[in-house]
Amino acid sequence: MFLTRLIYVSTLCESCDAKALDDILDISRDHNKQSHLTGLLSHNQKYFLQCIEGSRDAVNHTYNHILNDHRHNNVTILYYKEIDSRQFGDWSMGDIPQSSLTELLNLQFSASNQFNPYEMSGESAYQMLLELKQNLPSE
Ligand code: FAD
Numbered sequence: 001m002f003l004t005r006l007i008y009v010s011t012l013c014e015s016c017d018a019k020a021l022d023d024i025l026d027i028s029r030d031h032n033k034q035s036h037l038t039g040l041l042s043h044n045q046k047y048f049l050q051c052i053e054g055s056r057d058a059v060n061h062t063y064n065h066i067l068n069d070h071r072h073n074n075v076t077i078l079y080y081k082e083i084d085s086r087q088f089g090d091w092s093m094g095d096i097p098q099s100s101l102t103e104l105l106n107l108q109f110s111a112s113n114q115f116n117p118y119e120m121s122g123e124s125a126y127q128m129l130l131e132l133k134q135n136l137p138s139e
Helices: 019-035 056-067 103-109 124-132
Strands: 003-012 036-043 049-054 072-082 094-096
Touching: 003 124, 019 049, 019 056, 036 072, 036 124, 049 072, 049 103, 049 124, 056 072, 056 124, 072 124, 094 124, 103 124
Parallel strands: 036 094
Antiparallel strands: 003 049, 003 072, 036 049
C-alpha cells in the first residue's frame, strides 16, 4: 500500500481548550500507533495545522474521522501526496505548541508574521513543518 502524506488546516471551536487538546493528542497517539500513522500537530489558539503520514487507507480513514470531529471546523486540505518515505516517522503525533510558531518562522512561510495556515500553500505548510520538527524531541 502506498505511503501518503496529508496536511490540512482547521479552526478550533470555542470548546477546544487545553484539556480537549490533551484528549486529542492522547487519542491520536493511541490510534496512530495502531495504524502505523505518524505526523505532527501544530496549533495556536485559533488554528490547527496537522500532517499525517502512513498507508493511503489509514490516512484516508483517519482523515474522515478528523473531518467529523466537533472540536474544530472549516477543515481544509492543503497537501495530499504519495510519498517514497516518511519525514515525521519519529512521532505518532508530535505536539507543536504556539510557542514554537515564531513570527520569524511565520514570515518565512506565509505572507505575514501571524500563524494562519489558511494563507499558506501546501508546499509552504510542509516546509514549515519540516523546519519545526528540527527542535522537536522524538517520542
Ligand atoms: P468518537 O470517540 O466516537 O467520538 C465522536 C465525536 O465525539 C468526535 O468526532 C468528537 O467530535 C467528539 N469527541 C470525542 N472525544 C471527545 C472528547 N474527549 N471531548 C469532546 N468531544 C469528543 N484521531 C486519530 O486517530 N489520529 C489523529 O491524528 C487525529 N488527529 C486529530 C486532530 C485534530 C485537530 C482533531 C480535532 C482530532 C483528531 N483526532 C485524531 C481525533 C479524531 O477526530 C476522532 O475523535 C478519533 O479518531 C476517534 O474517532 P471516533 O469516530 O471513534 O470518535
